[in-house]
Amino acid sequence: MKKSQIDLSLYLVTEESIGIENLTKIIAESISGGVSAVQLREKNNSSLSFYKKAAALKQVLNELSTPLIINDRVDIALAVGADGIHIGQDDLPLSVIKQMVPEEMIIGVSVSNLGEALQAEQDGADYIGVGSIFPTKTKQDATPMAIRDLEEICRSVSIPAVAIGGINADNISSLSDKGLSGAAVVSAIMNAKNPKLAAASLLDNIKDFT
Template structure:
């Protein structure tokens, strides 16, 4: 599927280590709540299992034109025909991922500094991610960079800026004014009693 321009909105990163039933449950809930994009992220499952899971999730996301991307694994993205990848600073270089996936794929990049955000754009990234903006339960070892870091990245790039790390209903409303247009969350949706309602609330708070 072609993604010439990303929609702004809530970007749900599925937690690692879930079984297929839970992956489907959370994906369906996020879609019902109006999520803008979903990322599949796994480190320990077999390549075969990842491909099967992504293929199944695409059956939910593709019919309603919500992009599903894969963290790091360009091979899994290609095999499952997912919508793109997200690569970190220690993963496959952006320009290589772009060359392998083609012009229409989403290639997100972790960009810890304004300079790296500029480089990511030159290399063909679709969006620049900065974080953890707030203290993150997913990566507690990483110091938070604060909302100012989002503002600094947004000031130097025309790419959509994705804020990530510790984002929830109490702080997400600070981010649009700082220049973010994608809001990556994990536990704010996955740990919610009603993930669909939590997704909808987060989306509403970014538009208020």
């Protein structure tokens, strides 16, 4: 999938504690509800476990024509032929990663302030993940961002900006008209009783973003 074709509107980030079989089931259901991209995020599992999940997920997502983005690990992304890589502020520099991956691989960067956002765009990021927007159990050390700061970032960059952090059906509507290209969610879909309905509900609000 060409990076220009990747739709970041409803961006699902996986929950590490969920095993492969359950994970692929939840993701398939969520895609039927409107999830447009999936990021595999594994912070504590072994490299082998990460690789096995990534390979299984890549196979499922290929069948569903949905891009797979790998969090942090360039080696895993290359090993499974992922569509993208997402890095944080403490990972390898973007300039180094661009030398390591194919030109068609989309690269996203996590940012938490305007300076980081402008730097990511200058360094050649394809999109930015902005947050944390709301308090989140996924990253308990994250400080929620003021909505006005989110708006300033969206106004100041020309690449797509995706909000992340504690986004759910109850608060997503407050992100409309801020200039975002999409929202990234974890628990709101991964822990939902019905991932398809949860995704569809979130997507209804995302349609009001622009």
